[in-house]
Amino acid sequence: xxxxxxxxxxxxxxxxxxxxxxxxxxxxxxxxxxxxxxxxxxxxxxxxxxxxxxxxxxxxxxxxxxxxxxxxxxxxxxxxxxxxxxxxxxxxxxxxxxxxxxxxxxxxxxxxxxxxxxxxxxxxxxxxxxxxxxxxxxxxxxxxxxxxxxxxxxxxxxxxxxxxxxx
Amino acid sequence: xxxxxxxxxxxxxxxxxxxxxxxxxxxxxxxxxxxxxxxxxxxxxxxxxxxxxxxxxxxxxxxxxxxxxxxxxxxxxxxxxxxxxxxxxxxxxxxxxxxxxxxxxxxxxxxxxxxxxxxxxxxxxxxxxxxxxxxxxxxxxxxxxxxxxxxxxxxxxxxxxxxxxxxxxxxxxxxxxxxxxxxxxxxxxxxxxxx
Numbered sequence: 001x002x003x004x005x006x007x008x009x010x011x012x013x014x015x016x017x018x019x020x021x022x023x024x025x026x027x028x029x030x031x032x033x034x035x036x037x038x039x040x041x042x043x044x045x046x047x048x049x050x051x052x053x054x055x056x057x058x059x060x061x062x063x064x065x066x067x068x069x070x071x072x073x074x075x076x077x078x079x080x081x082x083x084x085x086x087x088x089x090x091x092x093x094x095x096x097x098x099x100x101x102x103x104x105x106x107x108x109x110x111x112x113x114x115x116x117x118x119x120x121x122x123x124x125x126x127x128x129x130x131x132x133x134x135x136x137x138x139x140x141x142x143x144x145x146x147x148x149x150x151x152x153x154x155x156x157x158x159x160x161x162x163x164x165x166x167x
Numbered sequence: 168x169x170x171x172x173x174x175x176x177x178x179x180x181x182x183x184x185x186x187x188x189x190x191x192x193x194x195x196x197x198x199x200x201x202x203x204x205x206x207x208x209x210x211x212x213x214x215x216x217x218x219x220x221x222x223x224x225x226x227x228x229x230x231x232x233x234x235x236x237x238x239x240x241x242x243x244x245x246x247x248x249x250x251x252x253x254x255x256x257x258x259x260x261x262x263x264x265x266x267x268x269x270x271x272x273x274x275x276x277x278x279x280x281x282x283x284x285x286x287x288x289x290x291x292x293x294x295x296x297x298x299x300x301x302x303x304x305x306x307x308x309x310x311x312x313x314x315x316x317x318x319x320x321x322x323x324x325x326x327x328x329x330x331x332x333x334x335x336x337x338x339x340x341x342x343x344x345x346x347x348x349x350x351x352x353x354x355x356x357x358x359x360x361x362x
Binding site for chain 1: 190192196199200203206207210211213214217218220221224225227228231232234235238239241242245246248249252253255256258259262265266269272273276277290291292293294295296341342
């Protein structure tokens with residue numbers, strides 16, 4: 001009788017073992033492989049999103065052309081802006097004898113942002129001088145400019161007074 | 168004659184076959200085992216297929232991780248470059264706008280002589296910036312009898328807004344200079360707008 005019970009228990013255990021062996025592949029697939037697959041697919045999806053972002057950024061970066069040249073131009077503009085002052089204009093004009101400028105006077109307003117320039121120049125040199133000044137001081141804003149013949153030499157010289165705003 | 172007889176070993180059955188059957192499984196259990204067998208086989212096949220897919224996915228994941236590392240670096244570099252480029256472009260545009268907005272007297276000064284005929288004489292020329300409009304005012308001395316016809320073409324890059332003649336201000340007239348009785352003074356006022 002005891003032998004029979006042991007045999008029955010062994011049979012039940014054997015069947016359970018067989019059942020667990022049967023279920024094992026399905027369990028492995030659903031509880032071990034699937035979660036990893038989901039995780040890995042998320043990584044791959046993240047990669048795709050990053051690649052798309054990189055392409056979009058690359059495209060956006062390509063929209064900006066000639067950046068080194070513009071950077072250089074900006075530095076030049078910056079330098080031009082910073083170096084613009086009434087004193088530097090006076091020394092620029094005064095250091096060049098071809099302009100034939102006399103009585104060059106400057107006065108800076110209290111706000112240090114605007115000023116007045118007045119001088120007497122010959123008719124022939126005036127145009128070139130103004131062109132050169134405005135090419136060298138590109139951010140100097142000209143508010144007004146009055147030109148009158150010099151009463152002492154009305155045929156040769158002109159008196160110029162200009163109101164400017166400094167950058 | 169001596170005969171040899173081979174003696175067979177005596178087998179002592181220590182554990183004799185049981186007289187009664189210890190366990191008899193019910194007949195339907197046969198179908199259960201067949202079912203278990205089929206399910207096990209199909210489970211193994213599924214596992215094999217899934218493992219192959221998983222291995223391919225693993226390779227893709229490893230590749231993706233390398234790409235993610237590289238791409239992240241490149242994205243950071245691109246973003247930094249883009250930010251810098253945007254700042255440079257913005258500065259450049261601002262400078263160009265300011266440069267464009269600033270009054271350049273050269274074009275206007277070159278244009279002013281075309282307004283004055285040989286019979287006329289300019290005394291005071293005023294160029295004044297009023298917002299986006301540049302006003303040019305020329306105090307002229309001209310023969311009374313002369314019927315002037317003005318050139319109304321604007322200088323390059325400008326549009327002519329208005330062109331009128333006014334009585335000149337006292338400060339615009341020549342100082343200590345006797346006016347010719349045959350002449351009269353007038354002030355030509357032109358408004359230009361930058362295009």
